[in-house]
Amino acid sequence: MNGFKIIVLAKQVPDTRNVGKDAMKEDGTVNRAALPAIFNPEDLNALEQALRIKEAHPGSTLTILTMGPGRAADIIREALFRGADDGFLLTDRAFAGSDTLATSYALAKAIEKIGRPDLIVCGRQAIDGDTAQVGPQVAEKLGFPQITYAEEVNIEGDVVRVKRRLERGIEIVKASLPLLITVNGSAPECRPRNARMVMRYKKATTLTERQSANEDYLRMYTSHPYLNIEEIGFKDLDANIDDCGLAGSPTKVKKIENVVFQAKESMVMPATDHHLDALMKELIINHTLG
Amino acid sequence: MNNIFVYCEVEGGVIADVSLELCTKGRKLADQLHCQLEAVVIGANLSGVEKQLYPYGVDVVNIADDPRLEPYTTLPHTSVMIQLIREEQPQIALMGATTIGRDLGPRVSSALHSGLTADCTSLEIGDHEDKKNEKVYKDLLYQIRPAFGGNIIATIVNPDCRPQMATVREGVMKKEILSKHYVGTVKNLEVSRYVNDSDFVVSVIERHMEKSKVNLKGSSIVITGGYGVGSREGFDQLFELASVIGAEVGASRAAVDAGFADHDRQIGQTGVTVRPKLYIAFGVSGQVQHVAGMQESSMIISVNNDPKAPINAIADYVIQGDVNDVVPKMIKYYKKNTK
Known part of the structure; x- marks a missing residue:
C-alpha cells in the first residue's frame, strides 16, 4: 500500500462562542469586525484524525481545502504548520451567498479538480451555522459513502473502522474506501503547531497575497513551489454557474431579526438574606417548590 | 401528491418521540395547506407500527420493512427517501435534528437539490415576495431558527425547490394526540425497488446505547x-x-x-x-x-x-x-x- 490520498475540508469562521456586547450593531446587524476569525474547532479535530491516518500509513498525502475569502488562507497556513502537505483556497465572487448546498457543490467540483481522494475528512459542523450539512452533501455529490460523528478512525488493509459518538451512546461501524468522515468535537484535540513546519511554511501565500510583494519574493516562490497556496476560482472548475453562490442556493433568507424578548414585568430584588428567605417561602407556599 | 412527509425514526418497533412531535406539527401544517400528512418509517419488524402514528393525525404511513434497514445506516435510508420523494413529490419533508436526521437530511437534500434548514425552532406557513424577480410565492414553509451563534433569528424559505426540508430538535414541538380514533392507510414499499446492495457498504459492528442519565425534559x-x-x-x-x-x-x-x-x-x-x-x-x-x-x-x-x-x-x-x-x-x- 502506498498510503492514502486524504483531503481535509476546513472553514474559517467568526468566533461566535465568545460573543461580546459589541457583536451586534445598533441596527441589529452583525458586527463582523468585533469577532475574530478562527479555524472552525471541529475541523481541527478532523485535521488531527487525518494527520494520525497519514502517520500510520507512510506515503499518504494530506491536502487541505477551504472555501472563503482571501483571508481564509490563514487556516491553510495553520494546517501546514501542523503537518498538512499542501492546501487549496477555493475563492471567487461567484460563490458569494452560497447556502450549504451551493457550498457543497463548489467543494465537490474543487475536489474533482484536485483529484478524487481515498478519504475526505471534515468537522461535524461549523460554529457559525451549526448545520452539519456540508460534509454529507459533499459525500452525496461525489458518490462517497459517509460516516458522521467520528471519534476514532482506524484503517487496516482496506477496512475502515470508525467509532461514532451518538446522542445516546456509541456505535462502531465498518466501511471501505473511498469514504467521507465527519469528526465530532469529542475526538482528540489537534496537536499544536510544529516549529519546524512553521519555519518551512511561514511564507506560504496565495498569488493574491503576493501581488504586492517585491521581486525577490516572487523569485523565491519559483524556487520553493511548496510555498504557493493555490487559489481555485470558478473558471478553474467544471461547474455550472447556476448551481453556484446565491443562484445555486435553494434556501433564501427571508428575514433577519434582532430578537426582542416579550418582556415580562419582573420583580427585581437584591441578593440579601431577607429577600431570599421571603422568596423561598413564597415559592414553597404556592407549590412551585416542594 | 404534494403532501407533507415526516421521516419517522424507529428502534425496536417504537417510534421516537421527536418523530411524533413532528407528526403533531405536520398535522397542523397539513390542515393549513389542505393536504395530507404522510409518515415514512424505515426499519425492521414494523408490522403494526402505523397504530402508533394514526392518533397524531397521520393519513398515510409509508413502510419500508427489511431486516437490513435496522439499525440505521446512511445509504439505504437515503435511497428509500430519495426515490419515494421523487415518486410522491411532497411539498415539505421534516426530520428530527437527531444524529440520524442530521446524517440523512443533508444527503437527501443534496441528491434532490432541495433546500434544508437545520434545527428550526418554529415552522409556519406564509407567503413570500421576491421583489427582484417580481414573483409572489403562496403558502411557503417559513423555517425559523436562531442563527449566527444564536444572536439573531432568521426566517428561511425555499421558494423554488421541493421538497422544503427542515430538521427540528427533540422537545421543540409539542407531542399531542389528535384523536385516538384517527385512522389512515398503510403503503408497504417493495424494498428491493428502493435500495441497492451497494448501499450496504457501511455496516454496524457494535452498538452501546444507554438511556440518558440526564432527564431535563421530564423535570418540573x-x-x-x-x-x-x-x-x-x-x-x-x-x-x-x-x-x-x-x-x-x-x-x-x-x-x-x-x-x-x-x-x-x-x-x-x-x-x-x-x-x-x-x-x-x-x-x-x-x-x-x-x-x-x-x-x-x-x-x-x-x-x-x-x-x-x-x-x-x-x-x-x-x-x-x-x-x-x-x-x-x-x-x-x-x-x-x-x-
Whole structure:
C-alpha cells in the first residue's frame, strides 16, 4: 500500500462562542469586525484524525481545502504548520451567498479538480451555522459513502473502522474506501503547531497575497513551489454557474431579526438574606417548590 | 401528491418521540395547506407500527420493512427517501435534528437539490415576495431558527425547490394526540425497488446505547448554570441545590463550551428544549439560542450580577447578586422554610 490520498475540508469562521456586547450593531446587524476569525474547532479535530491516518500509513498525502475569502488562507497556513502537505483556497465572487448546498457543490467540483481522494475528512459542523450539512452533501455529490460523528478512525488493509459518538451512546461501524468522515468535537484535540513546519511554511501565500510583494519574493516562490497556496476560482472548475453562490442556493433568507424578548414585568430584588428567605417561602407556599 | 412527509425514526418497533412531535406539527401544517400528512418509517419488524402514528393525525404511513434497514445506516435510508420523494413529490419533508436526521437530511437534500434548514425552532406557513424577480410565492414553509451563534433569528424559505426540508430538535414541538380514533392507510414499499446492495457498504459492528442519565425534559424544576458560574466547581453547588429542591441541572452553551458541564445538559436551540414549572438561571446571559429552549417555562428566576443581562427581561424574578453567594442562601432558606 502506498498510503492514502486524504483531503481535509476546513472553514474559517467568526468566533461566535465568545460573543461580546459589541457583536451586534445598533441596527441589529452583525458586527463582523468585533469577532475574530478562527479555524472552525471541529475541523481541527478532523485535521488531527487525518494527520494520525497519514502517520500510520507512510506515503499518504494530506491536502487541505477551504472555501472563503482571501483571508481564509490563514487556516491553510495553520494546517501546514501542523503537518498538512499542501492546501487549496477555493475563492471567487461567484460563490458569494452560497447556502450549504451551493457550498457543497463548489467543494465537490474543487475536489474533482484536485483529484478524487481515498478519504475526505471534515468537522461535524461549523460554529457559525451549526448545520452539519456540508460534509454529507459533499459525500452525496461525489458518490462517497459517509460516516458522521467520528471519534476514532482506524484503517487496516482496506477496512475502515470508525467509532461514532451518538446522542445516546456509541456505535462502531465498518466501511471501505473511498469514504467521507465527519469528526465530532469529542475526538482528540489537534496537536499544536510544529516549529519546524512553521519555519518551512511561514511564507506560504496565495498569488493574491503576493501581488504586492517585491521581486525577490516572487523569485523565491519559483524556487520553493511548496510555498504557493493555490487559489481555485470558478473558471478553474467544471461547474455550472447556476448551481453556484446565491443562484445555486435553494434556501433564501427571508428575514433577519434582532430578537426582542416579550418582556415580562419582573420583580427585581437584591441578593440579601431577607429577600431570599421571603422568596423561598413564597415559592414553597404556592407549590412551585416542594 | 404534494403532501407533507415526516421521516419517522424507529428502534425496536417504537417510534421516537421527536418523530411524533413532528407528526403533531405536520398535522397542523397539513390542515393549513389542505393536504395530507404522510409518515415514512424505515426499519425492521414494523408490522403494526402505523397504530402508533394514526392518533397524531397521520393519513398515510409509508413502510419500508427489511431486516437490513435496522439499525440505521446512511445509504439505504437515503435511497428509500430519495426515490419515494421523487415518486410522491411532497411539498415539505421534516426530520428530527437527531444524529440520524442530521446524517440523512443533508444527503437527501443534496441528491434532490432541495433546500434544508437545520434545527428550526418554529415552522409556519406564509407567503413570500421576491421583489427582484417580481414573483409572489403562496403558502411557503417559513423555517425559523436562531442563527449566527444564536444572536439573531432568521426566517428561511425555499421558494423554488421541493421538497422544503427542515430538521427540528427533540422537545421543540409539542407531542399531542389528535384523536385516538384517527385512522389512515398503510403503503408497504417493495424494498428491493428502493435500495441497492451497494448501499450496504457501511455496516454496524457494535452498538452501546444507554438511556440518558440526564432527564431535563421530564423535570418540573430546572436550574441552569451559564458562563457566569465560572467553573466545574461552581456547578457542583448547583447540583447540591438541585438535590435539595428536587431539580435537574442544565447548562447554557457557553458553559458547556467552557467545559463547566457536559453536553447532554445543554439547553437551547442546539441542546434540549424544556418547559418546566420553575426555571432558575444562574449566571446565564440569555442569548437567543438559549432562550429558544426555555422561554415557555411557567416561572423564570434569573440570578445575575449584570442588571442588563437579556434573560432578565423574560424573568418573573430577577435576583441581582453573585451566583456563589445566592446558591448557598437558597439552600439554607429552602431548608429553613420546609422544616
